[in-house]
Amino acid sequence: MNTISNPTTSSAAPVSLRSELVAGVTLSVIALPSSMAAGVVAYQALGPEMAAAGSIAGLAGAVFAGLVGALARTPSPVPTTPGVMVALLQANFATTMLATTGNLNATIAAMAICVALAGLWQVLFGLAGLGNVVRYVPHPVLAGFGLGVSLLLFIGQMPMLFGRTSFGALVTTPFGASELAMPLIGLVLIAGMLLLVRRFPRLPVPLIGLFAAIVFYHGLHLVFPGIALGRTASGDTLGELAGIVGAALGSFATLPREMIQPIILNSVAVAAIGIFDTLLTVRASKGYIETDATPRRELAGLGLANMAASVSGAAAMTTSLSVAVPAYLAGGRTTLTRIVGCFALLAIALIPGFIGSMPLLGLTALTLFFVVRSINWSVIDMVRDAIRPQYPSLRGRAWRDLSILLAVMLGILLVHPTMGVLIGVVLSCLLFITDMARPMIVARTTGATLLSRRGRSAHDMDLLRQKGERTLVLRLQGVLFFGNCDDLDTELRRLEPEFDTAILDMRRVTDIDATGNKLLNDMRARLAKNGRNLCIAGLTPELALFIGLAIETLPDLDAALERFEEKSLGEHLNAPHAQDDLEFLQSLSIDRRKIFTAAVEHRAYAPGDILCRMGDAGDGMWIILSGSISVRIPATSGALRVAGIAAGAPAGELALLEGNPRSADLLADGSLQTLYLSKSAFETLSDEAPDIGQAIITWIAIITAQRLRSSSEALRFAASE
Structure with a gap:
């Protein structure tokens, strides 16, 4: 062929x-x-x-x-x-x-x-x-x-x-029976x-x-x-x-x-x-x-x-x-x-x-x-949102969009299509200028309240909340140009005594012009000179390339938070946890600790090893002594990393308690040392040594509550306007 x-x-x-x-x-x-x-x-x-x-x-x-x-x-x-x-x-x-x-x-x-x-x-x-x-x-x-x-x-x-030749003739001229066909x-x-x-x-x-x-x-x-x-x-x-x-x-x-x-x-x-x-x-x-x-x-x-x-x-x-x-x-x-x-x-x-x-x-x-x-039937959605919006905050924007649509449409119908083009151009320019003039900073928080999704021990979480006050997180939106970038610089100068690291969440930044790029790099140089860090998160690859390599850019806010949490933890981050250092064992006597030791199994993993896959039976949990684990879920573009778990924290604990299949893949980031507590061993402990079982459940509840608190703060920050 x-x-x-x-x-x-x-x-x-x-x-x-x-x-x-x-x-x-x-x-x-x-x-x-x-x-x-x-x-x-x-x-x-x-x-x-x-x-x-x-x-x-x-x-x-x-x-x-x-x-x-x-x-x-x-x-x-x-x-x-x-x-x-x-x-x-x-x-x-x-x-x-x-x-x-x-x-x-x-x-x-x-x-x-x-x-x-x-x-x-x-x-x-x-x-x-x-x-x-x-x-x-x-x-x-x-x-x-x-x-x-x-x-x-x-x-x-x-x-x-x-x-008929016109709409007027259609209305005024009577029809004969032979014309109806x-x-x-x-x-x-x-x-x-x-x-x-x-x-x-x-x-x-x-x-x-x-x-x-x-x-x-x-x-x-x-x-x-x-x-x-x-x-x-x-x-x-x-x-x-x-x-x-x-x-x-x-x-x-x-x-x-x-x-x-x-x-x-x-x-x-x-x-x-x-x-x-x-x-x-x-x-x-x-x-x-x-x-x-x-x-x-x-x-x-x-x-x-x-x-x-x-x-x-x-x-x-x-x-x-x-x-x-x-x-x-x-x-x-x-x-x-x-x-x-x-x-x-x-x-x-x-x-x-x-x-x-x-x-x-x-x-x-x-x-x-x-x-x-x-015909673009989205006008029906605009009318619905203007009259009865799903969220009250959408009503104003819906009326604005509907007004713009009607202005362009009436210009075409009542004057001339060229007038519709002219009205459209003028409104596009006005809306662009209005959007450019919107406040660049839409939310502000610190690393003390907004933590990454990385699972950590309760001790590490408390330490991060203490040190996180020196990490400033700003969420930005819109187009970054000279005017609003200058406002950003003014705000950073005002807050500079309060932070060591500033993370700019630019997931909603749609474009950056040349002057905005220059001001960003000038801000980075000034902050570096004063011993402070500037990190950008969430930019599209095209905009990240435009900014260049002078400013540290990370794919999303969670990655940026995790990066600076690791710096905050310093040497403590990679220090291996001895079994007796585990938080829930601190309240138990030596004899009770020995009972726990007999119930668990030491498991070691090489970098890249799969601990479990999504859908596997939930037959136990891991307690990380050293190293870290990535939590991944399948996606159309490949496995998507949704969280990490550090030393001193549990992994797979919900499957242990519920008995449901695993909800994600667990992968060893590097050399990994763990204790594995099977579901059957946990049930035996709960029956024969209820104080140990209760200590484990309390420990899991504390860590889960801290994770939920962090997730709630992340959602609040993401939804803020």
């Missing part, structure tokens, strides 16, 4: 050429209806007779501009196709231009120039490395924009389903597709809907020749589309100057929609398909595709994960999938009479199907 290497994965596993071809055909089948529907949306504002040309424009964009995107973007099965959402912006723009100029060719030329400029902005945005800016766009802004555009599409397309069939198609996609998500539901529309349309016309079902794409072909676009571009020089400003403004809005769509697709695709797509190349490639689209039908392009997933499941992994898909679409477009047989009713139903599928 012929194979090609898969450039989207790090492994050298071959990809089947046959699978790539099949996936390419699958891609074309899925992209066909959505591309044609997007073209219809973009062109229908030019008049009912141009809607058919729009379906060809969408198909031409998927073929020719899609091929440019396939070659320019990161190798993967994610295609470059016309988008219904961005087509709405084009339709609004076309309505304005046609009303201003009254010239069809000039309007199409303006649409083409707008798409070309949008492509230019996307290339520049990508090459400048600004793709990560989208990370800072709040969810309510994105949700409001998506909902507003969806509703605007719904308002614009629903009249077409009833054979068109909306009825359209609604049945939409409902059927929604049910199919819910029950059978892997089926090419849009294509099934399109073919069903063709069958309904032509079948009913055969039975009832006079039935009103709208028109088809008629005889429009790629050649006729080329003539339309060519004539329009020929009138470029005649465009009036007053059209320049709206062209530029609309191109920015078209570019913004494409950028949002593409970057969200890049983020989402990593959870569905194997791709190493980067925002820089994806945006530059999309921009080049839109430049090509400006001369191949003027249907603006975007990327589509929903089209890519079926192709991926069919075996598509590389650029070849997209190339094959483009040529398969071209072959479909060249089939005599095929495009002309498609009813515009079916394409309108498809558009409304895509609209319903694209």
